[in-house]
Amino acid sequence: MLTVRAVTTPHVPEQAVLAALRDAFADLSRGTSSAPGQFAVGLPGGGDVIHYPAVRPGAGIYAVKVSPYPPRPSGGALVTAWTMLVSLSTGQPLALLDASGLTAERTAATTVLAADLLLPSDDARTAAIVGYGRPGRAHARYLRLVRPGMAGRAFSRSRPQSVDDGVQAVAGVREAVAGADLVMLCTSVAGDVPDPLIWPRARSSPRSRPTPPTTAAELVQAAASGWDAAAVRGDLAGLVAGHAPRPGGQRQVYFRSVGPGTEDAAVARAAYEYDTDTTDTTEEQP
Template sequence: MRVIATPHVSERAMLAALREAFGDLSHSEVAGPGQFVVDLPDGGDVIHYPAVLPGAGVYAVKVSPYLPQEAGPAVVTAWTMLVSLSSGQPVALLDASDLTVERTAATTVLAADHLLPPDARTAAVIGYGRIGRAHARYLRHVRPGMAVRAYAPQRPEHVGDGVEAVADIRQALAGADLVMLCTSAADDVIDPRNLAPGVVVTSISTNAPGAREIPPAAVPDIEVYVDARTTLDVATELVQAAGSGWDPDAVRGDLADLVADKAQLPSGQRPVYFRSVGLGIEDAAVAWAAYEYDNETTEGRS
């Protein structure tokens, strides 16, 4: 089994791997499994992200421990193992910490590219740490003409690379066609009901207990898309909205639908919301892409 400590996938290859994986999922009779969480006795947990890549002939599972510490920040790691479906033997073990940041941003941007109109001009990134910067980078890759503003209250000095730093969220949101929420919040960051019809808002998950970035009360008034239907059982604001009477069948499509052009596209009459929580199919696709890249570079050196 090969251990790949510093896996690499280019932005182009990352997006291509995700498009292919979700495209395959769209016409598969087997639904992609969701996350599985194992709570640890002394606090923390380990999330498992399983998936099958039939074309590659591998089963993959990413495990991501979250280990709170008495002093200092929690320890968070991520490792993906690829297992051959023919031999049953492990093929590779990859450090997935950086890959997770990349696939999270690439997944958001892949969805946003399908949900935005062709003439979308301005994007706002709320929260500009590693994941926020990756979101901006992938957006520049698929929509190079869009201007990007970032609100980064903790570390504004990290804003650069053609991204405009702004002083507050209101300034970031003004006139934005796309709002990418990249915070570690466990409570509301914005209310999409205050945005113009057609504005696309994206949100990701974090390790914060009950993580959410919009109020559950807003969900019935926006057009909701998800990375997968299993997200409806995980995303806090969607779960709480359903508990208050919102019908999950109102979801207009998942990412596989969008990639395959099967989803109902935004009507332009209400704000649009894409919610992702991270899926094993994403981790499997990018791990396989990294494994193939490592094979190519290894052969090139031999």
């Protein structure tokens, strides 16, 4: 008999998310875990299912996040995400987690973890958040935790009447980014287009080697416009481990925060350990 935890409303404290991600990227830098990259399976009539696999032997798990995007007659796509954890010692499932909320958490935490390593230690004062839906709010929350002294300005097309403490709502993108030390693009197309405010003078520091620059849409587009992939200086795993050079502050740096399954594995494992709102189901295993 095996108890499989179906976590429908997973929660994990922000500090635990950050710690889990630091450990995950340190494992990647040591070569003790692997995340072979994303792959998609097309669906009849349009849409697809994206898979994010990862193996973390140190944590004793294999994980895969599955994100179906089935088409709907009314237009648009139905977006869901589920992560399954499998024990490497028994080969049996440990948990099935609703990963919709966890995805926002791991993306925001990874961005802020990278920003903390890429920004000057004490000179960064202002952050701009372009797009202030659920991902944008998560980015602001993690930034306050890691860099509590930074002020935030947020622009959203929905024009929120109020935003979180420490973040000022502004009327346009230019007002948000003017003089900002950090610009976080949290829109639905942030990963698909190059940003003209960043690219002309930017050095790239991608998330992890398996993803950009050949599969990241905005890096492919930038390369077609003359950007050289040799400008990539390192990845987050190298920054966390101290192997990748940190920028000197003279040039802008671009970091892509749409990433590998190792993040989903790390945060799902943390939620499996910390979450208290779970439903246990017992199933007979062969």
